[in-house]
Amino acid sequence: MSDTVQPTLPTTFDPAEIEARWYSHWEANGLFRPERPDAEAFTIVNPPPNVTGSLHIGHALDNTLQDVVIRYERLRGKDALWVVGTDHAGIATQMVVERQMEARQDKRTNYSREAFVEKVWEWKAESGGTITNQLRRLGCSMDWSREQFTMDPHFTKAVIKTFVDLYNDDLIYRDKRLVNWDPKLKTAISDLEVETQTIAGSFWHFKYPLADGATLDDGRDYLEVATTRPETMLADMAVAVNPADERYQSVIGKHVILPLTGRRIPVIADEHADPELGSGCVKITPGHDFNDFEVGKRAGIAPAEMLNMLDAEANVCQTADGLVPDEFLGLHRFKRDGVDGARELVVARMKALGLLIPHVTKDKEGNDVEHDAEPRQIATPFGDRAGVVIEPWLTDQWYVNAAELAKKPIEAVRSGDIQIVPKTWEKTFFNWMENIQPWCVSRQLWWGHRIPAWFAEDGRCFVAETAEAAQAKAGEGVALTQDEDVLDTWFSSALWPFATLGWPEDGAPLLQKHFPNSLLISGFDILFFWDARMMMMGFYNMGQKPWDTLYLHGLVRAADGAKMSKSKGNVVDPLGLIDQYGADALRFFMAAMESQGRDIKMDEKRVEGYRNFATKLWNAARFCQSNGIGASDTIKAPAARLAANQWIIGEVQACVTEIEKAMADLRFDAAANAIYQFTWSKFCDWYLELIKPVFAGDADSAPAVETRAVAGWALDQILVMLHPFMPFITEELWHKLGARDYELILAQWPAPEAEVSKEATDAIDWVIDLTTNTRSAKNELGIAPGAKLAAFLAAPSDVATRTIERSSAAIERLARLTPVTIGEAPAGPAMQVTAGEDVFVIPLEGIVDIAAEKARLEKALAASTKEAKSLDGRLSNPAFAEKAKPEAVEKARADLAHHTGEVERLTAALARLG
Known part of the structure; x- marks a missing residue:
């Protein structure tokens, strides 16, 4: 014990004052830095939050778990490094800056690319540190002296080198394919950034006239096609029927004349057409539908030949064959601001031509009522940033051969070289990785890592790390223009575990000691956004895994189990909880509730x-x-x-x-x-x-x-x-x-190295058991906690004999039993209390009205037994579980557990009374 007299602790615990003081002390004194050169390394990297972000409850969980691990390993003497930084968040950041411009009646296109990017850097300098300051409030012991940003010069060097290397190894290529196009942001986005929502829509049925006098077996001279997107008719290139559908065998290989455009398109056989769905005929628009794209390729239509009918803002443009009528050109795909779009005009023109097949319903009197379309609930893709309907759009983009890069990560997880915890996520990982599609890595933005590719006027492409290197490849006198696109944000963040440690600098000391990282903690929702891609790039760039273990935690949900969202108004602000209860309390809640990836209910x-x-x-x-x-x-x-x-x-x-x-x-x-x-x-x-x-x-x-x-x-x-x-x-x-002599953050993990007497510890455990059971018995029978009761023990165990002899004062003070007599109890009403294998008899004469207490307990037991039986019956009924609200089912289960416990408690209490 220190001889130094310390100031007396204040009566009340005030988290706010303590937190601010200690965090600034830790950071100012460099106590988060790994400065144990001879110690074993332990390394984690934070999932870099968007530079536009602010702390939400998911960040609080994710970073709390990481901090628990890093502080624990630091205490255990490891050279512990927690890499911290932020992601440049291409789309999100450009949106933020453009919105600020709009508020000033300004816009990006009023500036050169370089001038706009400069404005983004200005925004970052002024407003980009919000979330990092909030992470400090949570107590995160990150090494701020090495804070990273994915657009820092050294990081940009790593990104450009990776792109060029992949290109030179034939793992990056340019291709014309359908992408998820966001017409508001005017950029491609990944499948993972698309949110499917079910919205009210319509199903229209149209007649497509057969060409050259062809007819079906029933005499019809048209095919009936149904669609939820009539506007795409302007770019149809085929009609597909199932090869086994007997209704259409006679017209496979024939043609239809596409209404409105007059385009002659073939009737093709393809398994994609479902004979049981609608008429069994499917219009094929390969330039505007992902399934149709594949059908078109199987039918021999090359991507370069597929028709595109929309521009970057989803307005109708002329197709390559020039057959779109002029009245459609420039119209938006949907109705907007009260003005009909291409969809409405297509339906109107088809109806005027008598080619719209009405949807017929019955009114209350049983009369037929015709409608232009059948109402349907339609799964519709929306961009998660701009919130507009995504358009499958045929463009030239840069792609990574993800299937090739996925091979080593699959092998590493399968062999156990990389552990995924919980292991249940492995099945999901394998399913996605083994069916992985080419990764579109180009984005039509100004903010981000510009693609290091330069084009000559004749279309030749030169990929190099610098413009000078590209020019050298092209030769003197060849005019080159750099690709306007930037790289997908996830491309750069895939390099996070090693680019943050100095790669590709030769001999970077941090890289040599701290790569591979020890552990990655992330939400399961970015397993494919980020985690899998780090595996790919780790094996590609470094020749080894990026980390030993991947821990995937669940989501933090609202108290009723619902997903948190601003629209529902059930979002919880972690900073508000810190203000109210302190960071320590919130952190402990997060850790205590985190159970191997299961979602956490906010409480x-x-x-x-x-x-x-x-x-x-x-x-x-x-x-x-x-x-x-x-x-x-x-x-x-x-x-x-x-x-x-x-x-x-x-x-x-x-x-x-x-x-x-x-x-x-x-x-x-x-x-x-x-x-x-x-x-x-x-x-x-x-x-x-x-x-x-x-x-x-x-x-x-x-x-x-x-x-x-x-x-x-x-x-x-x-x-x-x-x-x-x-x-x-x-x-x-x-x-x-x-x-x-040192701060607790740098203390040593406990190493008691002690041998203790089992006889001594058994005695204390026995006293605690006796005290706990006596207090419980008193509570069950309504006896005052402080009441001292006599107790009798007829056949004491060895531990009882020793403990009663040496610790009678403790037994009296804690269990409130005095005197304790070794011998038989007198006749009369009594209760029994156990301690280990010993059974105490405690007389109740004059302490409890036995008859009244029995009556009370029996009444309560009957009520709880009846309620438990009723609840059990309700929960056993499948109809209740299926139809009742989740919160009602949850409450019924909680009530059943309560009453079942009451039945056990009250039965035991009655047994005590004999």
């Missing part, structure tokens, strides 16, 4: 409960301080003779082992629960109660000196074990309890 009451846990620890420290218990000067457990002291040393050892096993298995909930139960129950509720009598006598006695040493040591161990979860309060108490 503010639990956050409040963990604030109460922090207060409990604070008050325990105040009690210790008031009794002369302070900082320990030993890692090893002090010598101990008293049973209570030996017991708490043993419990520290058990808690250390439990946390270490949980952390090895990445069971954050189990680790948090272990330190919570030890701190609250074992240390605060039992140990401090057990040692109170020691301080009632001579303060300089041997038992008092020993107890102060052990108690101070045990409290230190709590602070160290709890620090990864609650860094602020633990650091504050670490210093308030005595003078220290």
Whole structure:
């Protein structure tokens, strides 16, 4: 124990003041940096948040788990590095800056590309640090001295080198394919950035006249096609029927004359046409539908020959064959601002030509009523950024051969070289990776890494790291123009585990020690956006895996289990929770609720409960301080003779082992629960109660000196074990309890190295068991907690005999049993209480009205039994589970658990009364 007198702890625990003070101290003193050159490396990289972002509840979970791990490994003596940085977020950042321009009646196209990019850098300098400051409030111990940005010069060098290398290895190529086109942002986006929403739409049926006098077997001279997108008729190139559909065998290979354009298109056989859906005839528009694109290729239509009828803003443009009528040119695809679009005009013209087949319904009187279309709920793709309907659009883009790059990651996961935790995610990983499509990496933006490709006037392409190198390839006198596009943001972030460590610089010291990284923690929702692509680029650029283990956590959902969204109004602000309860409480909630990837239900009451846990620890420290218990000067457990002291040393050892096993298995909930139960129950509720009598006598006695040493040591161990979860309060108490040579963040993980007497620990466990069961029995029978009761033990065990002889005062003070008699109890009403294998008989004559208590318990038992049976029947009914709201089912299950527990409790209470 330190001889330095420390200031008395304040009566109340104030998280806000402590958090601000300690975080600035840690950062200012460089305590987050890995500065243990001879120690084993431990490295994690943060999923770089968008530079436009602000802290949301998902960030709070993700970064809390990472900080728990990095602080834990730092305490265990590792050279721990947590790489931090932000992503330039091409689309999101350009949108933010353009919106600010719009607010000033300005726009991007008023500037040159270079001038606009300069404005984005200005925005980043002024407003791009919001989320990094918020991560500090959460307590994240990232190495800010090495903060990264995906548009930093060294990172840009890594991105450009990777593109050029992939191109030279024939793993990047330019191709004409359909992409998800966002007409508002005027750029391609990935499949992963498309959100499918079900919206009200229509299903139109049209007649496509057969050419050359052809007819169907039933005499019809047309094919009936149905579509939810009539406007794309202007670019139809075929009609498909199933090769096994007998209705259309006679017209396969024949043609139809496409209405409105007069285009002559073939009737083709393809399995894509479902005979059971609609008429079995499907219009094929390969330039505007992903399925049709594949059908068109199977039919021999080359992508370069596929017709495109829309421009970048989804307005109708002329097709290559020049057959789109002039009245359609320039129209938007849909109705907009009250003005009919191409869809409405196509329907109107087809109806005027008598080629619209009406949808017929019956009115109340049974009469036929004709409608232009059948109403349908249609799955529709929307861009997750701009929120407009995505248009499949045929363009020239740059693609990565993802199937080739996926081979080594698949092999690594399958062999166990990369561990995915929870393992259940492996099936999803393999399914996606083994069916992976070419990765479109070009984006039609100004903000981002510009593609290092230069084109000559004759169409030749030269890919190089610099314009000078490209010119050298092209030769003197060849005019070159650089590709206008930039790279997909995920292309650059795929390099995060090694480009942040100095690659491609030769001999980068951080790279040599900290790659591969040790662990990656991310949400499961970016498994394919980011995690899988880091695997691809790790094996490609570095020849090895980017990290040993990938941990995928779940989502944080609203209290009712619903997904959080601004439109639902159920978004929880983590900064608001920090303001109210402190960062430690929010962090502990996140860790305690994280159970191997399962979603977390937001529960503010639990956050409040963990604030109460922090207060409990604070008050325990105040009690210790008031009794002369302070900082320990030993890692090893002090010598101990008293049973209570030996017991708490043993419990520290058990808690250390439990946390270490949980952390090895990445069971954050189990680790948090272990330190919570030890701190609250074992240390605060039992140990401090057990040692109170020691301080009632001579303060300089041997038992008092020993107890102060052990108690101070045990409290230190709590602070160290709890620090990864609650860094602020633990650091504050670490210093308030005595003078220290170093901060808690740099302390050593517990190593008790103690042998304790099983006889001593068994005795304490026996007293705790007796006390717990006696308190429970009193509560069941309505006896006041403080009432002292006589107890009889007819056949005591060895531990009972020893403990009653040596610790009768503790039994009286804690269990409130006095006197305890070894022998048979007198006849009369009594209750039984167990402690280990011992059975105590406690007379109740004059303490409880037995008849009245029995009547009360039997009435309550009958009520709970009836309610439990009713709830069990309701939950066993499949109709209830299917039709009831999820929250109603959840409440019924909770109520059943409550009443089932009451039945058990009340039955036991009646049994006690005999």
